[in-house]
Amino acid sequence: MKDREKVREHVFGTLLPTPADARPADSVDLFNLGLDSLRLMQLLVFVEQSIGVNLPDHEMTPERVESIDAIMDWIGEHQ
Amino acid sequence: MSISSPDRALQTPIVSSISNIFVLLVDAARAHGDGVAVDFQGGTLRYNQLIERAERMATTLRAAGAQPGARVAHAFTKSIDALVALFAIARTGAAYVPIDPAWPTDRIMAVCEDAGIAIWTGSKLPATEIASIMRATFVSQAADSDAVTIEASIDAPRINGVIPAPERGIANLLFTSGSTGRPKGVEITTLSLDHFSKWGADYFGLTPSDRVANHAPYNFDLSTFDIFSAVRTGATMCPVPERVRMFPYQLATFVAQERISVWYSVPSALVMMQLRGQLPEHDLSALRHVIFAGEVMPMPALKSLMAMLSHATWTNLYGPTETNVCTYYSVNNKDALAESPLPIGRPISETRVWIVGPDGLEVGVEGSGELLVAGPTLTTGYANDADLTRERLVPALNGVGLAYRTGDRVRRRDDGELMFEGRIDRMVKCRGHRIEPGEIETALFGHPSIREAAVIAIPDPIFGNRLRACVVFRDGATATQADLIAHCRANVPAYMIPDEWDIRDALPQTDRGKVDLRALAASE
Structure with missing residues (x-):
């Protein structure tokens, strides 16, 4: 599985479950879908363990995690 | 045997109090008029500006019907407008009712009905159904509507006349999770706010040069310290911007850049900063008091936090919404080295506690x-719930007034400090939020496919607990996890949406035919 698919699957399959046939676009605002502090922490741990990318704490801002696109850009900066 | 009514208890206050919490702002404006009252995202208001805006808005609110006995919705995310509106409502003698704007519409509706709300103040317009039951609406962002903007509401002249006391002394209503599925409104008195904020200001020695963070939402009793203890000493209130709250590094940056000197939050906010905030990178030298409450602080995180911020004092406060803070414990270095949980400590001034067994008598x-x-x-x-009030407020053991049954199981340590041991009922705490699993289960039973449901708490090292829903579908029925979550989202606040789902063929039962929650928790 490609990294983007892995992240999508984790976000829409586990953190913010959404029916497979109705998954939002990668640009959709995740905060509006219920992304909160607990799920955000789980997402970071997932990225570090499953993709093997360490995301520096100081870079974590709302803008970097607000959508799948934003998260993938952030991961890309560290691959 | 005669049982005192809550009203009777109120007529015999143990300590004297101001008549309206607005008086704290009057005194602050008189003593520290040029001092900065609030500093938020680069904008500031001095005390004489805050009182002027609040008094102007109060004129508009009073014209809309705000007066003693009225309840006014206060549905704000953190902002300067939120503080103006809060004091404006208080000035009219009405009670303010904090509502989280992110709650589902049905929950907000239930709160408005139980509290008897006909005036709305908030960051944004309420949903159409809610707007339709309001006589007047005041919002920060109005868009196209009949609502009055907060900005326009302060065009009025400053309110005149005496500052009325709120009806039955009730300054605000704080809604918390209810086991029957409907949130319950806890009546908070002016006496309570005055006494607690005075205790807090005195105990922590607040001064006009303090900068007090406000991390908790307004519907959390923690915010009453951040607001009223700060105002009564002329300190500066520093609300934490909403989106920064979730980001540990940003939060640490906020504490450093805003030169926060007093921090009060749920433990999970501190634990997140310890894990991901890179605290040693930040200049937190202004921080002199770190205060936490709302759930059990994990000791490994506290040890690490205290080592990083050794110049600050650390205090554990305890108290359900119904009592605000009632006990406190000052953490020392020895506690941090011990593995055992922190005490909840000793009662604050003028407060008495008893530990009673199932027979209602004090334990040994x-x-x-x-x-x-x-x-x-x-x-x-509780607003609109005399039965629950009678159940929870019982005659005090010394025969003077009433006492609140906390539902918390505690014991007294050898040195007299109180130790929290757990709940005698099912209530759980997640990220400081108080959650009745029954409220979530009631929501789940409303789903057409669900036959049985039980919600249990799974301990989590950072967030206190995670919620797991165990559900059984009706014969032939099914639903996706996404359906169930969407259903919850429409019925309960986001923090009550289960984190884990366990779909089963049946739930274990006790020999009395009830769901065996212990077996469920053990079957992990």
Whole structure:
């Protein structure tokens, strides 16, 4: 599985479950879908363990995690 | 045997109090008029500006019907407008009712009905159904509507006349999770706010040069310290911007850049900063008091936090919404090295506690039992729910007034400090939020496919607990996890949406035919 698919699957399959046939676009605002502090922490741990990318704490801002696109850009900066 | 009514208890306050919490702002404006009252995202208001805006808005609110006995919705995310509106409502003698704008519409509706709200103030317009039951609406962002903007509401002249006391002394209503599925409104008195904020200001020695962070939402009792203890000393209130709250590094940056000197939050906010905030990178030298409450602080995180911020004092406060803070414990270095949990400590001034067994009598020296609390911070009861009020407010063991049955099981340590041991009922805490699993289960039973449901708490090292829903579908029916979550989202606040789902063929039962929650928790 490609990294983007892995992240999508984790976000829409586990953190913010959404029916497979109705998954939002990668640009959709995740905060509006219920992304909160607990799920955000789980997402970071997932990225570090499953993709093997360490995301520096100081870079974590709302803008970097607000959508799948934003998260993938952030991961890309560290691959 | 005669049982005192809540009203009777109110007529015999243990300590004297101001008549309206607005008086704290009047005094602050008189003593520290040029001092900065609030500093938010680069904008500031001095005390004489805050009172002027609040008094102007109060004129508009009073014209809309705000007066003693009225309840006014206060549905704001953190902002300067939120503080203007809060004091404006108080000035009219009405009670303010904090509502999280992110709650589902049905929950907000239930709160408005139980509280009897006909005036709305908030960051944004309420949903159409809610707007339709309002006589007047005041919002920060109005868009196209009949609502009055907060900005326009302060065009009015400053309110005149005496500052009325709120009806039955009730300054605000704080809604918390209810086991029957409907949130319950806890009546908080002016006496309670005055007494607690005075205790807090005195104990922590607040001064006009303090900068007090406000991390908790307004519907959390923690915010009453951030607001009223700060105002009564002329300190500066520093609300934490909403989106920064979730980001540990940003939060640490906020504490450093805003030169926060007093921090009060749920433990999970501190634990997140310890894990991901890179605290040693930040200049937190201004921080002199770190205060936490709302759930159990994990000791490994506290040890690490205290090592990083050794110049600050650390204090554990305890108290359900119904009593605001009723006990406190000052953490010392020895505690941080110990593995055992922190005490919840000793009662604050004028407050009495008893530990009672199932027979309602005090337990012996070593025994554990339910904690009962009496004192000036006690609630007068639940809005629109006399039965629950009678159940939870019982005659105090010393025969003076009433005591609140906390539902918390505690014991007294050898040195007299109180130790929290757990709940005698099912209530759980997640990220400081108080959650009745029954409220979530009631929501789940409303789903057409669900036959049985039970919600249990799974301990989590950072967030206190995670919620797991165990559900059984009706014969032939099914639903996706996404359906179930969407259903919850429409019925309960986001923090009550289960984190984990366990779909089963049946739930274990006790020999009395009830769901066996212990077996469920053990079957992990």
